[in-house]
Amino acid sequence: MQTLPKDRRYETLSYLPPLTDAQISRQVQYILSQGYIPAIEFNESSEPTECYWTMWKLPLFGAGSTQEVLNEVQACRSQYSNCYIRIVGFDNVKQCQILSFLVHKPNSSGGRYY
Template sequence: MKLRQGQFSFLPDLSDDDIRVQAQYAIGNGWAVSVEYTDDPHPWDTYWEMWGHPMLDNPDAAVVFQVNECRKEHGGKYIRVIAFGASPGWESVSMSVIVNRPASEPGFGMVRQEGEGRSIRYTIESHTMREPAGARYA
C-alpha cells in the first residue's frame, strides 16, 4: 500500500528535477525549506526527524543535495521536503512532498475495541509498530 500524504502523493515518485522545481517554487514564495525523515509516517505524526537545518535562502540545488545526502543515510525510510510559510496569519507548513519511500510499505490497519454495553471504538494502527524503532525498514 503506497502512503498518501502531502502533495503529489497520488502521482509517480518525483525525480531530482521535479524536486528542484518544487523547491524553487517554495523559495520563490519566500518559504523556508527543510528535509525530514521517519520510519513511522502515521497520519497524526506531523513531526518527523529533521535532516540538517532549515534552508532559508539556499538555491534549489542545495535542497536536492540535502535530499540525496539524507538518502545515503536513511534511504530505506520515508523522506519528505517541507516548506514553512511565515506570512502573518499562516505560520504553518505550506508544502509537503514525500521524495523517498521504503521498498515495502506495510500501511495501516483498523483496530476494533469493544467497550461496555454496545460501544465500539476504532483506532488506526501503523503496521510498522510491530517492529522496534530503527528496525522497521532497511
C-alpha cells in the same frame, strides 16, 4: 470515471505518479520563489498517527539555489535510506507549514524519487 486503486496515499502530490528528479527540482524552485523556507524531514513510518517527523539539520534559511536543497536531500537519503524523506516548505509570515511532499520511500518499487 474510475476509482483509484486502494494504495497508501501520503502527502501533497501523492495522487500523482512518483516525481522525477526534474519535477522535484521544480517543486523546490517553487518553494524558494515563494519565499518559503525549505526543510528536510525523515521518519521510519508514514502512518497518519505519526505527526512528528525528525528534522534533518536545521531548516535551510539561507538556501539560495535548488541544488543546495537537493544536496541536503541526498545527504539525508544516504544516511537514512530506510526512512521516508520529505521536503517541507514553511511560511515565515504565517508561521506554518505550507506544503510538503515525499522525495524518498524506502524499498520503493516502480517510480523514481530523488
